[in-house]
Amino acid sequence: MSEAGRGWLRERRAEDADKVDFPELFFDLVFVISILQVSHRLATHYDALGFAETLLIMLALWWVWIFTTWVTNWLDPDKLPVRLMLFALTFLGLLLASAVGKAFDEKALLFAGAYVTMQVGRSLFALYAFHGHSPDEFSHFRRVTIWLVASAILWIAGALLGGHIQLMLWIAAIGIEYAAPAAGFRVPGLGRSEGDDWDVLGAHMAERCALFVIICLGETILVTGRTLSDMPMEPLTFLLASTAFLTTALMWWIYFHFGHDRAAEEIETAREPGEAARTIFTYAHIPIVVAIILSAVGEEFVLSHPTGETELKTASALIGAPAIFLLGNVWIKRAATGRIPPSHLIGLALLVLAIPMSLVLQPYALFVLAMAILAVTAACEVYFLRRALAHLRGKETEKQDGEG
Known part of the structure; x- marks a missing residue:
């Protein structure tokens, strides 16, 4: 497992270590559709409630994209397992995009299910990749996964209950996820992630x-x-x-x-x-x-x-x-x-x-x-x-x- 994880990481000292790979660009394609959907939704629901709902959807889309970007900053998309992970996320992202227009109606569960699967699934994949090889990143993603699982419960519950309760639960869920990095993904007994622990390719x-x-x-x-x-x-x-x-x-x-x-x-x-x-x-x-x-x-x-x-x-x-x-x-x-x-x-x-x-x-x-x-x-x-x-x-x- 250690050797597998080592083979999936970006080579930090390579000349082209910070290049954006084609699988990442392929993943981005689905967000072209997502942004179109968000823009259209806001244009047709331009009132206080519509703005709040559309903003929440946009924040979720940005969050799933930027979290994936963090993962591919550490893992090499040219490696087959990482590439397959990105392909799976792209398909789930397509489902997510298809649900944007009716995320607060009949497609609420599709939106929440696709989003939660992307967030938690990608985090578990990173956890596996780092296990036995990179203790800092492994500890970091263990805390990340716990926070994402906690918010996932609220996403699914909100989709099942619907109505104003859905909006309140989804606001709480996105609030948890946005607070997590600022809190260093602190988990009792597991500590928190410190800024100097993160090896980032700027x-x-x-x-x-x-x-x-x-x-x-x-x-x-x-x-x-x-x-x-x-x-x-x-x-x-x-x-x-x-x-x-x-x-x-x-x-x-x-x-x-x-x-x-x-x-x-x-x-x-x-x-x-x-x-x-x-x-x-x-x-x-x-x-x-x-x-x-x-x-x-x-x-x-x-x-x-x-x-x-x-x-x-x-x-x-x-x-x-x-x-x-x-x-x-x-x-x-x-x-x-x-x-x-x-x-x-x-x-x-x-x-x-x-x-x-x-x-x-x-x-x-x-x-x-x-x-x-x-x-x-x-x-x-x-x-x-x-x-x-x-x-x-x-x-x-x-x-x-x-x-x-």
Whole structure:
């Protein structure tokens, strides 16, 4: 068993140890469907209850994905047993995605059953892989499994009981799972997991999360293309198409231009890489994902009804999405660099000022305004970064002149 486990682990010192493997990309495919389902569900249930239910579903999808990413950060997807595990998770993920739209109706048990099987089954597989080979990871996943089994009871019970009790039990279940990493998966008699116990490949985690962000951004492109295909070709349609594309491109720019690579470096050099990875990737990416999904919903609203009075749901999505997105990037960049980007604070302030404008602007105009605020944010970040770099180079030049 020890030899089997050793054969399934990633080689930490290999040159390509942190590369994302094709089986992981295959696993990601099912989340394209999941994000589409979540976006559609939110668009058709855009009220307090619908938002709460859809948010809970999204949190569950993110959690099953990020937990799998943690496992493949330690186990090698090119090894046959690990690859088969990912294939099994992909099939279960397909069932999970098919149940998203009716997770609080007749497909509640399918959603809960698929989710629980993915979470607990993957954890048991990792437990087997580490047994007799890696004591730290084995102890860690023993605690993880106990927490997931505890939440699984609530997931299944909620699906069986239905109604408002289902929502309450599922909130409790997801609450347990989200509290677990922050609590170090503490179990009486088994201790807790410490950040310095986790050997994390930062570049792998960063690339995996970046790929998930791209999946979400792809959803906005799909929504735009699907909706525009039924619209007449006229100047307003071109304006909407341009604004939708630029909004997606600007979110890509703000996320990837600075912070993504820095986050990977932070994990690799941190004194407690597990703690840093937990903050940056496990938790701080959640608002990024929520914001992009909400942005896709806002685009669907404004593309469907571009003129006339701006409804509250349209305004809340158009302004709320970039605000949440910038807050998520502030969290990531603050954790990775130790600083809060002033450009993002400028963008957030402008979005606050845009709130009263939603009362007088038509949907398409508010859409353009929100995109313009993202453009200002991106431009300010480039300016501040160049100024900081020039200042750093100036100090280095002065130091060299002084030594000379």
